[in-house]
Amino acid sequence: MKKLKIFPKTFLYSLAIMLLIVGVAHLILYLLLPQMVIDFVPSEATGNVSLTIAGKYEPAGLMKSAMLRALPLSVICCVFLSVLCAYFFSKGTTSSIRQLSKAVKKMSELDQSAQCLISSQDELGELANDVNQLYHRLLCMIENLELEKEKTSENERAKIDFLRSASHELKTPVTALNAMLENMILGVGRYQDYDDCLPECKAITERLSEMIHEILETSKLSVSTKNAVPIKINVSELLASLCEPYQLIATTHGVQFHLKIDDAVSVELPIHEFSKALSNILGNAVAYTPNGKCVSVYLRAHMIVVENECTPISKEELPHLFEPFYRPDFSRNRETGGNGLGLYIVATIFQTLNVPYSFVPMEQPQGMRFTIQLL
Template sequence: MKIMWKNFLFSISVIFTVTTVSLVILYFVMPIYYEYTKLNTVEREFNKITDDLDKKPLEEIKGRIDKQLFEGQEAITLILSDLDGKIVHPYLGEGSNSLNIRLGDQGETKILDSSDVMNVELSELDRGKELTSTIKDNRGIEYLLTGLYSLQPISDASAVLLQIYPFLLVIDFLIGGIAAYFYSRFSTKRIKQISMATNQMLSLDHTIKCEIKGKDELALLAQDINQLDQTLLTTIDALKAEVAKVEGIERSKAEFMRVTSHELKTPVASLMGIIDGMIYNVGKFKDREHYLAVCKEILQQQADMIQNVLTVSKLDMFSLEETNQEVFSLREVIEDKLKTYRLLAEINQVELVIHLEECLIEGNKDEIGKVVNNLLSNAFRYTKANGQIDLFLDQHTLVIENQAVKALSKAELSQIFEPFYRPDFSRNRETGGSGLGLFIVKQILDKQGWNFSFKELEGERMCFSIYFDTERIII
């Protein structure tokens, strides 16, 4: 069964039950409540009359009693008698010894004789009752004031109410049914809107929202669905970006392996040719001592290249969070690397200008050492004879400048960080290296999250700058 009809049946059942119980309670409680309220009203009225007549002259008392008979708010018949029970007022008249008193609307009459003692038993009358009180006139003489009253029976009204109960129930059933039907449609309409919106959200459309107004639970549910949808869409976009990133890395790895294979294939082919020439004593290859040294040099170059390839692979395999992070002095790392390059500067007659400030950073010490070593190696490899290399370090920047043999063009600078790339003027591995130095530098700096730049300055000077992450600098 649909929730609309469930709500409808439940609502109309509640309305019908509440109405029936209310009418039953009304039938039994109304007569009791009516008698209770009327008695309280009569007692208050009688007490007010008693207070008004007390300590007044007898004639004034009689006059007020007459007046009360006609103007009283309640149907109370007042009888004034002395303490011996003789009726003082109303006056019976000469030759009359009885008083006819009509109580209520039932037509019942109580005859009081002038000699009767006013101990009247009104239980014989239909719902007739009396109230008594003692008052004094202005001379201090005490009198007995009796108030006779009658209550209108409500049994007839209850019987009439019982007769119209079926009609009231039918009317209540119709009105309640109509109200329950429209309420059920209204309440389930918003649920249907939420259901339609959630089905449309399956298309992953960012523009679809649950437009449910109000501050009730359904409106809060719609807001939660919107937030959940937004979170899912954000997560899906992040996953798509991550997948695209992983695909890019895989493509880069594949391209790197292809280039690596090409770089290794040529030296290996050359090495195989030299060895074959020495084995068969062909031409110049008879000088085995010389060409054994050449083979060793080629093998050493390939060993260095393989080591660089392994370094690159290790950088791809481990993220920044998985490497050993520590706080260390970058100045000490640079000074340790400079021990070799100071001697190299004297041999190559290169002027080495150094200005190092203390700089404590957080990162992987070994990887940063490789960066410093590769940058210094490139600077010495491409600095012209009798040139100058400047090394500057402060708390925020590391700068390495050198007077280059030839400044790089914009096209060369755009490719300089690609694996195995060497400028046209340094195609020889003896002078141009393996072509992996700056590629490794870029991989490490990207992992550390540090910005860097490599640009040409005036006077054919090349400048490599590293800008440290200020949040990871320990002052």
């Protein structure tokens, strides 16, 4: 019986119970019927002459014979009704369970259209509702895991690309330093003058040290930003304090710097990381603005806008600006184009903090506009 499915098992159980009831009823009737006694006492008729006969009549043989003749037909009818009742009872009882089993089987195959369609209000209906809710949560969890998996894969690819770019970026000064030292050892040409070459070697090593520090800080920026504790920031005061040194740098280079704060805005963000991203944006705006041009910074309606007048970046180069160590065509060296990590750091911080931003060209006046949406 343990190996039978629920429908035949329920059918056999219910049929056995009904047949047992039928058998016991017939047995009791067969055993007790011959012992029944019939008392026959005719009543006196008023106004008529009558006879009163009193006696006992025990028709044991007659009753037993009649019972034996009726027993086969009675048993057949009762068995037929028992089978019929057991079948419909078992079918009605197990249909919901079989339907639930089919739905669960589809769910085990992760069929998103699978659903338990049981509308009853009993325990099976509650079970079907619980299974549907559980399956819905499972699908949501699987979807979230897929998204996390894709995000993790993207992060891993980004780390690999960053390390590849970093190794390529470090290769140039290391090669230059190695060549200079070899020429100094061999005493080739001007490299015989140690007093002139050693300061150059020292400058290269200092630049290497600075690059390595920047690369290490940038590589752990995403984790440190994610773990940073957000606090309530007065963006108006923060922006004014961050713009102050860049106003002096812009004046030194003959660049106009305008700051306009319309409203007092407060947000909850990690102040160190948010300040670092803003500083990189302001530094880029000042560095890439020619003499006589203008840098404008606005704070209005929960939005920070940084505009600088310059040659607009082409659509082909614009998607690559947020890649590590990328520099535009007009500034490919470190002396004029920085280390190529500024906008990569900005993108990493804002993406980790879920801060919307955009960087698009302007037509009138020509230049670039960086917009930060404060939520």
